[in-house]
Amino acid sequence: MLLRGSRLGDISGEVLNFISSRDADLWIAEADVLVDMAHLLMLYERGLIRREDCARILTALKELLAEGFDVLGEGEDIHEAIEAYVIERVGPAGGRMHTARSRNDEVATCIRIALREQMLGLMEELIQLIDVLVQIAYDTRERIIPGYTHLQHAQPTTLAHHLLAHADALIRDLERFEDAYERVNLSPLGAAAFASTGFEIDRHMTCELLGFSGIVENSMDAVSGRDFALEVLADTSILMISLSRIAEEIILWSTSEFGYVEVNDLFASTSSIMPQKKNPDTAELVRAKSGTAIGSLVGALSICKALPMSYNRDMQELTPHIWRGIGAARSSLRVMRGCISTLRFDFERLERSSTDGFTTATELADSMVRITGIPFRTAHQIVGRIARLPGKPSMEDLDRIAMEVANVRPSLMGFTAEDLERALDARTNVAMRARPGGPAPAEVSKMLDARKEYLKSASSRLRERRSRVESAISHMMELVDRTACSS
Incomplete structure (x- = not known):
């Protein structure tokens, strides 16, 4: 294993599978190559890698993009596998691409x-x-x-x-x-790992190369x-x-x-x-x-x-x-x-x-308030009683229940059969609700245009x-x- 080096001994297949992120890494494989390329260009610009080594590593990375990631060998993650691929083609100089960088960043x-x-x-x-x-x-x-x-x-x-x-x-x-x-x-x-690096790198250069809008400073x-x-x-x-x-x-x-x-x-x-x-x-x-x-x-x-x-x-x-x-x-x-x-x-x-379940009840109560001047809570109680009736209510029903509930007769207070019909009509209900955000077609048209x-x-x-x-x-x-x- 490339990254275990001389510090650690062999690892069992079971443990390797346990710590491996290769399946999830498929999402970031191409991104990893782009990061490698940006880092290499920065290292070369800062004089931290020879032009020849940089060119050879970049060529290997381009070949990997062309061949596809199925050609990669073993590695506990995509980063190790790509580095191993590069070293195999470039030789020990391929290891220079990890200069001033950690797997963490x-x-x-x-x-x-x-x-x-x-x-x-x-x-x-x-x-x-x-x-x-x-x-x-x-x-x-x-x-x-x-x-x-x-x-x-x-x-x-x-x-x-x-x-x-x-x-x-x-x-x-x-x-x-x-x-x-x-x-x-x-x-x-x-x-780098978390404490930056002693190399004279340029974080802003890699940021721009990779299309970021800024750096995470700390x-x-x-x-x-x-x-x-x-x-x-x-x-x-x-x-x-x-x-x-x-x-x-x-x-x-x-x-x-x-x-x-x-x-x-x-x-x-x-x-x-x-x-x-x-x-x-x-x-x-x-x-x-x-x-x-x-x-x-x-x-x-x-x-x-x-x-x-x-x-x-x-x-x-x-x-x-x-x-x-x-x-x-x-x-x-x-x-x-x-x-x-x-x-x-x-x-x-x-x-x-649209009118099942007496959905126009609210407008009936509102209409009574607007036309007769009775309090809304009174109108609410009257219409609540009307909602218990079977079928469509008539003016006679409205007068009778209003008398029982509040001792008022809407027909004597300016509320007509035509007013009742309008209040019970679904389209009239919708059209009247033309306040900002309401369902009236003209108001909805304004919202849709916006x-x-x-x-x-x-x-x-x-x-x-x-x-x-x-x-x-x-x-x-x-x-x-x-x-x-x-x-």
Whole structure:
């Protein structure tokens, strides 16, 4: 084993497997090579490695990228395996690439690079899902549906208003990831084991080459801090809660009891024994994967709890949780986008259901207050009694119950049969709720226009972030090519 050297003796296969991180390291393999290249270019720039040795090592690393990581031999982690690969091709001079560096700062940097890339992909997929919700909402501004509280019919609203509520929750999720990205995109490279190094290195050079926006300044914090990963896992868990709420509604609304939507065949399955079944399996799995994300967060928190400064091998067990959590979120985003974009809504059934359970009761009470001037609590008590009646209430019902409850007669106070009819109409209910954030189509249109502008801005910010990283890596690879060709 390359890193055991003369200090330690042989190691058993069982122990090697126990301490190995090779499976999880596949996520950071390419990032590791990029880190090696940036470090080598910096060492050469600072006069800490000969041009010939630097060129030969860079050539070997380029060959590894071309061949793929399956060619790597044994090693307890990807970093040792890559170093062994380089030494095998370059000879003892290959060991110079680890000058002024520890696996501690190397690993921390690789995780941030890989996580940065995952976050950029996740934010793009999240923007796409929000855009689907906004587009469907834009087309359904006039579609009346029942609104719910406690899963009971509450008040009429529109499908657009309902979908926009989900979109806004996802926008907050996006903002959390954007905020966390700035803390992820910082370079620990150059911190060495934890106490920096006596070599005259340039941390800012490697930071720029790798597309980071700054460095993690304190060298001890740089190698031991994993709060950036915990923050991303927390954001991922919150996102998955948002997705699980949408998934749950798809599951409920597609049942025979609701019958509001039909899931496209591509996102459904059938039973192995009951041929009539059409099950919303993808939505159910999204609902389940929220548990996977939460479990990843709890596992990561438990590993990081009470770790003394600075680096501890416990952190190796953290990284699989990172990839598991963010992987569950990204796959869920892609599936939900496809599922939602292909849903078929039964608009007639939705509108018929919009007044079930006397959902217009609130507006009836409000109308009585506005027209007759009676206190709202009195109107609430009158309408509460009316709600116990079967069928649609008449003016006679209203007068009779109002007399029983409060000794008032609304028909003698300016409240007419036409007022009653308007109050009981679902569309009138929705149209009257034109206050900021309400379900009235005109108000929803304002919100949707604002969300479209927000998505344009978010997409622009995402392109800028990705462009900065890609430009930096592209520039570094040009330097690698020039340096490697000079040997």
